[in-house]
Amino acid sequence: MxxxxxxxxxxxxxxxxxxxxxxxxxxxxxxxxxxxxxxxxxxxxxxxxxxxxxxxLEHFAGIFTEGVAGHSIWLYLGNSLIVALSTVVVGAVLALLASVAVARFKFRFRATFLVLLLIVQMVPAEALGISLFLMAKRAGLYNEILGLVVINVGLTLPFAIWMLRNFVAAVPRELEEAAAIDGATRFRTFWQVLFPLVAPGLVATSIFSFIAAWNEFFFALVLMQDDTKYTMPIALRYFFGRNTTDWGSIMAASTVMTIPVVIFFLLVQRRMVSGLVAGAVKG
Amino acid sequence: MTTTTSRQAHASDGGRKAGGSKRGLRPANPRSALNPRYLPYGLLLPAMIVIGGLLLYPLVQMIQMSFQKVGLREIRGYPAESVGVGNYQKIVESDLFWAALRNTVIFALIAVTLTLVIGTLVGLLLNKLGKKMSTLVVIGSMLAWATPAISSAIIFRWLFDDRNGVANWVLNLLPDFLSQALFGRSDWSGFVWFLEPAPLYTVLILCVVWQSFPFIAVSVLAGLKSISSALYEAARVDGATAWRIFWKITFPLLRPVFSVLLVLSIIWDFKVFTQLHTLAGGVATRDAFNLSLYSYAEAFSAPPKMGIGSAIAVVLTLILLAVTFVYVRQMVRQEELR
The missing domain is CATH 1.20.5 (Single alpha-helices involved in coiled-coils or other helix-helix interfaces)
Structure with missing residues (x-):
């Protein structure tokens, strides 16, 4: 040949x-x-x-009017949206502060903190389920959307800090030094110099947290009792458990849940890879 | 690496001076949280409270509970009694625990191997494809990756449905002798996949591998792009085969990437919960438990046995932390923490 x-x-x-x-x-x-x-x-x-x-379109009409777990799918989309957005807002503030500390300052326990971050990411969330369930129950957060938000912030924070610190570290220090020499306060330097440059990273990190909170299954299963407080994954699970033969409607509900995640995902996938295998690729 | 470190040291010196004197009018209060010496701790404090309260404290509590009897009374607030290593003794003596451990380990072995092999092959393929074709494959893979775990589990339930599933339909198309030789049956109409552990886990493996190979593929691709093409040209001039090139050049250079991917895959596949809970239809199929579903079943089915559930969770966590140790050491060795 x-x-x-x-x-x-x-x-x-x-x-x-x-x-x-x-x-x-x-x-x-x-x-x-x-x-x-x-x-x-x-x-x-x-x-x-x-x-x-x-x-x-009958299946879509059905899930929006007759509903999935006793209520219209709007309710569950709304619950999931509240949980995911609250998680993102709280998580973004905490992660930004912590990642500035880690990427911009040298202090004792800095390396310890980073190792800790790595290790807690590896502890299976399902294993913490029992303790967190009891804590939520004692704090009056059982069957409350707020409880789910708190737990989701905890679950997504380590990775958010881990990812965001790379973005903060990538901003050249010289910019901040120049601002400081010009007499800008620390806060102003942060807000007008560092923040705009880190903003794209913050968006990427937030989308990641959004997806994680939107998809979270285990704690929503354990904590949410009322069918009015289910998030999308639990409503879908419940719907599927009750109507195992109505595949058209089940797939319609599943489609509605999946589409927002897929769109967000396509926006950030590049950054997710670099966040997870950071260092390994750079060698 | 050394240049970054010295630049950092220099810059934080500069920062300290700026904080102390440049602001001029208002000398920095040495006890203020804005004092650069304390500032990083102030910035970290909220995150530390969250991580400490929501991840570390529950971890300690989980270990503590694994030595206690925690039932309905204790959930209502009565103090828990210690049972020593009683919970561990109980699970070790239970057949269910060993079945769950076996399921967990065998599933992880097969799923991790398949994910890594398929993911690497797709990564290598992406590197060879033209721009348009590789974009197409990446976007397709992203769809699989982005699908929520609960949706993917339900989709696979549908694909493997006994009556109208695509899988049984396709398997029926196989010539009878081939189907008989491969699977020991030729008629797939009405075959139920979700009652016995073996077929159930087959579907679970397909579902999990389908969702996790894209991450491996994209990561391997990112690694491949960092390897100089001169190396490959030299090897090709010397007449090396593709197999030899992979094991002599690509694999050694990407070893750090592969070890991180291996550890992450093991961690993800060891604790798979959502998909198994959905495919198995809850906690009814007891011999299909893995460790996380077993722990959940003990702790959250009536009557709740949270002490035993915690003991199982501790075993799972210990296995995962043993694996994580390798990952952390790898990251530290690469000075990623600097």
Whole structure:
């Protein structure tokens, strides 16, 4: 075989492999979205129908009007949004302060704090579930959305600090020194010089925390008792448990929950990778 | 690394001077929280309170409870009695614990291996593909990665549904002799995947690997981009095969990346909860428990046995911290903490 033909065949093979990976990766999501638009006849048909033959919105209409766990899916989307946004706002402030301390100052216990951060990220949240459940119960936060917010802040904070400190460290110190020489106070230097430059990193970190809080399952399962206080994952789990055969509606609810996360995810994926394997890649 | 360190030292000296005299009019109060000596502690304090109160204290409490009897009475606020190592004794004597430990370890071994192998292959592929094609594959992988755990578990329940699932339909297309040879059955119509641990875990592995290979692929790709192409050209001129190039050049250079990815994957796969809870339909299928579901079942089913649940959680945490130790040492060795 001549080299040119061989190179071309190699290229075709690689592209074919690429298409196979692409199809395998999107298939489950495709199937979820496709099912959510299918009529009952398509869903229970004995032959395989990848696409809805007569697309319908009845499943979406159903989850918004009749609801999923006794109430419209709006309620659960709202609960999840409250939990995720509160987690993000509180977490962002705490993470920003801590990451400035870690990236801009030298002090005793600095290395200790960083090692601690690494270690607590590795403790399985599920293992802390029992203690946190009892603490929430004693603090009157059982079955309260506030309790879920507090726990989500705790769960997302270590990684948020870990990620954000890289962004703070990337801002050249000379800028702040120049501002200080010009007589700016520490606060002004922070607010007018450092903060605008760290803002993109703060957005990325916040989106990460948002996704984590939006998807959080375990603590919402353990803490939320009233069906009016369920977050989206628990409502979906409950709905699925009750209507195991109504796949059209289950997939519609699942689609509604998944879309916001996917959009956010595509915005930050690059930074998430660098946050998780920071150092290892830089060598 | 050394240059950064000296620059930092220099800059914080500068900062101290600026804080002390530059502000001129108002000399810094040495006890004020804004005094640069105390400022970092002030900035860290809120985060430390959260981490201490929500992660470290519960960790201590979990260890303490693992030596106590914590049932309904204690949940209502009565002081808990110590039972010594009674809880540990009970779980070690229970068949359920050993089944859960076995499920946890076997699942992690298979899922981690598959995730790393597939993820690395896709990463290598992405590095070879043209720009358009690789963007397409990355976006597809992102979809899998971004899907919430609960959604993905429910999707896989649907794909493997006994009556209308795609999986049984596709398996029925296989020629009977092949299906018989591979799986020991030729008729898949109505096959239920979620009653026995073996088929249940097969679906769980597919579900978890599908969601976690993209992270490995993208990380490996990021690593590959950092390797100089001159190395590969030299190897190719010498006539090395792709297999040899991977093991002699790529793998040694990306060893730090691989070890971090290995540890992260082990940590994620050891404690998988959401997907198993959903696929197994709660805590009914007891012989399909892994350690986190077992701990949850003991602690939160009636009657609650939170002491025993904590003991199981301690075992899980100890296993994970042993693995984490390697990760932390790796990070410290790379001076990532400077």
């Amino acid at each position: 001549n080299p040119a033909l061989r190179a071309r065949l190699g290229r075709v093979g690689l592209n074919a492999a690429g298409i196979v990976v692409f199809l395998a990766a999107i298939f489950p999501v495709f199937w979820m979205v496709s099912t959510s638009f299918k009529s009952e006849a398509d869903i229970s048909s004995l032959e395989l129908r990848p696409l809805p033959t007569e697309p319908t």
